[in-house]
Amino acid sequence: MNLTGVVSVSGKPGLHKLVGQNKSGYILESLDEKKTKSIVNISTARLASLADITVYGDDEDLKLKDILAKMKAQGNVPEAKADAKDLRAFFYEVAPSHDEEKVYGSDIKKIVGWYHILKDLPLFNEEEPKAEEEAGEEKSAETKKEAPKAAKSPAKTAKPKNDKAASTKSAAVKKTGGSKTP
Template sequence: MNLSGIVSVSGKPGLWKALVQNKTGFVLESLDAQKTKLIANLSTAKLAALDEITIFGDDEDIKLKDVFERMKNAANIPDTKADGTKLRGFFREVAPSHDEEKVYASDMKKILNWFTILKDMPLFSEEAPKAPEAGGETEKAAVSVKAADKPKPVAKKATSAPKAQAPKVSAPKNPSKKG
């Protein structure tokens, strides 16, 4: 499953695909049928990439990607408008070690909503891009990092002649004030 580039924007319903990044934020496109465009300013909008989201677990956090994989194979997926007990029972199947005190019904509804948006998309069934293999590329990267770590020579500032200062002039005291 390839969730890279898919984000959730706080305050906006649904999921968005990041098209391009500019210096102030991202240009996003909604994943619904309308294909609405949105410019998300990073100083005001909060973006959450789906491939980095985790769910609170008892021992360690559970990746959202793993929960989606289990949801693909689940037989009966409840509706997003189902009550909390049905949602909790379903989440015990797909995320058995989730922390029931920290994962609320609203969180489960949001995850189910995201799943219903993504399940029919081609990106949901394609493989995620793999990290570069160890070997030649990492050695080249290490060499370039070492070269970047060297301190750059600092250019000395040219010293200029000292600035001429204006002579100090003592102003007469105000005669109305007693000094």
């Protein structure tokens, strides 16, 4: 599942896709049927990327994308407006090691609601671009290895430039010196 660019905005219902940024704020597109675009202020907006959200766990935090993947595998996900006890029982099935004291019923309702928004979108069935990131890391490692070689060659060309610059300065001094003397 590819949650890159999908954000939750505090004070705005639903989920949004981060389209871009301008000098006054973030440009967001809602993920509902209306596909409305809006701009939220950079200084006051609190955005949370779904790819970065974690849920409190007993031993360690649980990633939201892992919980959503388990919900997808489960198949029979209750509605967000279902009874709180039913939602809690369902959440124990998909995230058995979540911290019961720190994860509130409202959090579970929000996660289930997000699942129902995302399940019909094509990005929910897309693979995460890990292969591209790993390939990018390998390329950056290769360029780091080649970088010292590239740094040496400009140093060789820098010496003639410095000599040329020095000769230009001396020529400028000669011109000014020549015009001062009659």
